[in-house]
Amino acid sequence: MMKQFKRFNKQYLRSKLSTGASYTEIYISILILIGIIILSVKVFHDLYEMVITISQGTFSISIEYFLSTALELIIGIEFVKMLAKHTPSSVIEVLLFAIARKLITHHGTMLESLIGVIAILLLFAIKKYLIQPISVSTSDAIIVNGALSTEELNTAYGTEIDVKYGNTIAGIISNMANLNNQCIQPGLKVVLGNNKFEVYTMDAKLIKQVKMSLLTNENDKLA
Template sequence: MRQYLKNEVFKISKWVELILSAIITIAVIGGTIWLVRDLIQLMMEHPGTDEIYRFVGVAFNLVICIEFIKMLCKHTPDTLVEVLMFAIARQMIVEHTTPLENLLGILAIAILFAIRKFLFGEFDDVDKTIFLPSQKIADINQLIHVGIPEEFQGETLEDLMEEYVEKGERGFQVGQCYFFLGGALRVEKVINGRIAEIEVIRDRSVPFMPKEH
């Protein structure tokens, strides 16, 4: 019972995050519209330094909000580092900081770059998307720019997993994977031994461009 409640609370928290992301997205869209209005007003007048800095500050706030939305949706270390870097850069550019504060800000950004380059694991820089097993592989390749091999283009995810992933006595198990260049397919949810959801994992460090039809 306790574990069940934990799982339900976790699911609710994920939905709350998505709703919060949607609300922030709406606010960013509204802020962008107002930013365009402010830009037109600046071009029609003779803005001083304070007005320009105020405009740049609003733009930076919108960028930080966008990175924050990405962090809520993806939960990857990379998105967290990007939020921190933009926040530090905004503080340095918009605020009237001292030379010492600027130096500390530059050191902080350098440390964040070093952390992202040397401390992130090999599989930290990935995108993960959940699909139904009936989804066509060709559509997935186009949708999320992943490179599932061409010989499976006319098949579904379930067809591929049925053919290339060995099932146990009780059918498929959560966590079973099929690997390909630049990503993998992982069994995310199983009902009565049959696949209910498949997670498509894409390594963002491997470039892939969908073919034009």
């Protein structure tokens, strides 16, 4: 009895710590986003100065400086999206923007530029070949990565799932399960529109793979 109580306490504390960390992450993301919005005023100010100086026949702000400032803000926005989505693709997008900014705004040697281009090619290759949304495909269903974003799912498979249900497939299942007071475990089925999602594999409490199929009739919803 005592062991079960201690085990329950540990699980409870882990759950609360995880929830607290998630809320802290959201709080920090909001602060970063507010900072980006405030700093975006500088872009408008620089743009205004560019217009004024051009009208006077001078050009005090270089295009490299203007692009550097704008790209820094874009990288910040992508970083916030990465914190919100928690997907490998969002991490790669942040790295792509960071490397692109370095290549565009800093005129280094040819070797540095070549290394930057190779790095971008490698990131694209990783995104295309290593971050695979499909792991298994059958005649009536596909098994996808739980971290696949809703936007990527809609683009890849022609679904029309609103991101309000969740940013990722795993998030959709978690939100729907919590809404219906269901326990998240392998075999859990969630129906959303004409799509049925089933938890295929899990790593502890993390949904790793999801089996997705298209509903063809009402009987499929009960299956």
